[in-house]
Amino acid sequence: MRRNSLFLTVFAVPLLLTSCFTDYDVAEVAPQEFLDSESNSGQTADHSHADGADCEECAEETGHTVDAAMEADQAGGPSGHSHGSAERNHGTQWFFNQPWAAPFIWGKLLRDGIVFLVMAAGIFFATGWRRKK
Amino acid sequence: MKAVFTFALMTLRMLFRRRTLWGILLVILLALAGIASVPSFDVSNQGRFVLDFGLFGIELGALLLALGLAASLYPRDRETRTLMPLIAVPLSRGQYLMGRFLGAAIVQAAALIVTCLGLMLILILHGLHIPADLLPATLLILVEGWFLLSTVFFFSFFTSPPLNWPLTTMLFIVSQMSVAEFAGLVPSAPGLMRSLRILLPHADVFHIKDPIAHGFQIEPVYFLIAVFYGVCYSAFMLSLALAVFRSRDLK
Numbered sequence: 001m002r003r004n005s006l007f008l009t010v011f012a013v014p015l016l017l018t019s020c021f022t023d024y025d026v027a028e029v030a031p032q033e034f035l036d037s038e039s040n041s042g043q044t045a046d047h048s049h050a051d052g053a054d055c056e057e058c059a060e061e062t063g064h065t066v067d068a069a070m071e072a073d074q075a076g077g078p079s080g081h082s083h084g085s086a087e088r089n090h091g092t093q094w095f096f097n098q099p100w101a102a103p104f105i106w107g108k109l110l111r112d113g114i115v116f117l118v119m120a121a122g123i124f125f126a127t128g129w130r131r132k133k
Numbered sequence: 134m135k136a137v138f139t140f141a142l143m144t145l146r147m148l149f150r151r152r153t154l155w156g157i158l159l160v161i162l163l164a165l166a167g168i169a170s171v172p173s174f175d176v177s178n179q180g181r182f183v184l185d186f187g188l189f190g191i192e193l194g195a196l197l198l199a200l201g202l203a204a205s206l207y208p209r210d211r212e213t214r215t216l217m218p219l220i221a222v223p224l225s226r227g228q229y230l231m232g233r234f235l236g237a238a239i240v241q242a243a244a245l246i247v248t249c250l251g252l253m254l255i256l257i258l259h260g261l262h263i264p265a266d267l268l269p270a271t272l273l274i275l276v277e278g279w280f281l282l283s284t285v286f287f288f289s290f291f292t293s294p295p296l297n298w299p300l301t302t303m304l305f306i307v308s309q310m311s312v313a314e315f316a317g318l319v320p321s322a323p324g325l326m327r328s329l330r331i332l333l334p335h336a337d338v339f340h341i342k343d344p345i346a347h348g349f350q351i352e353p354v355y356f357l358i359a360v361f362y363g364v365c366y367s368a369f370m371l372s373l374a375l376a377v378f379r380s381r382d383l384k
Contacts, residue, residue: 025311025312025313027311027313028312028313095343095347098337098340098343098344099335099337099338099355099359100340100341100344100351100352100355101344101349103352103355106354106355106358109335109338109358109359109361109362110358110361110362112362112365113358113361113362113364113365113366114365116365116366116368116369117365117368117369119369119372120365120368120369120371120372121372123369123372123373123375123376124227124372124375124376127375127376127379127380128227128379
């Protein structure tokens with residue numbers, strides 16, 4: 001009986017909270033502006049180009065070309081076609097789909113923390129009360 | 134509360150006397166030194182590689198420490214029959230759990246700070262840049278370590294240590310998965326899997342090694358939220374552990 005009530009508390013409470021039905025995989029819950037900013041910065045996963053090919057999209061969006069990058073490589077060493085530190089690079093959508101980069105899920109984190117804290121208190125007092133009884 | 138602190142201090146002394154702690158600490162430091170000694174072959178971003186893998190090594194170290202420190206605490210107390218006199222008079226079951234957890238958490242914190250200092254030393258010796266957020270990143274790994282510690286305590290009340298290790302490791306791996314990846318494990322029941330995932334922690338919340346290695350600044354408020362989330366989840370796991378412990382017949 002005690003175990004049943006414990007399992008009910010653990011499983012039912014988060015499911016009763018309708019807001020908890022929305023999980024927070026960043027890629028799934030990201031607002032359109034966030035996704036737009038990703039595609040504008042040229043980091044969509046399908047944005048790729050062959051070695052040595054001109055990248056007009058990159059040239060328009062970020063102001064550089066593959067030719068320029070290759071010239072820089074030849075002149076300054078094997079730096080590759082890459083952006084500077086702390087700048088968004090190509091094919092790095094996974095990198096920015098992490099909680100630290102997505103402020104719109106921080107509220108969900110806070111909410112989940114409070115839900116877990118309330119559940120912890122509920123389980124603590126419920127099992128203690130039953131034991132005393 | 135005084136009883137909890139006294140018992141935590143006893144736990145702390147006991148854990149420092151064990152060779153397990155020093156063995157795990159040595160393994161982590163050797164692994165960090167090994168990572169740093171991988172030749173760079175003139176690649177300009179060796180610092181990123183060392184930082185990224187170094188913090189990953191510290192995270193694995195947190196898992197090893199949680200398992201090494203706590204998996205055998207309760208089973209050993211029960212086996213040596215020191216548990217019965219402890220919870221018969223001076224301590225309640227809740228105080229026993231909190232004392233053991235607090236002692237192990239302090240030891241784990243000390244060990245992880247030592248590994249962080251070790252990583253800093255390795256970066257200095259190789260002439261690499263030390264990012265300002267290295268210590269906060271270790272703090273978040275520590276919070277993840279406390280969550281793992283509470284999970285180990287939870288499993289230790291109804292499983293043996295050899296079973297505790299794979300169960301906790303499995304939870305560690307599963308909690309790294311995104312919701313979509315987790316639901317993909319059983320494609321025929323996505324609703325059930327998504328509901329289960331709500332109860333599992335999002336370990337990616339504690340991972341800021343990528344942005345640190347690539348020179349991104351992390352908002353201070355994010356640290357606070359992530360620490361709050363981790364502490365709350367640890368409290369949830371400890372309450373579950375206590376519920377199981379309270380339901381155990383120790384005779």
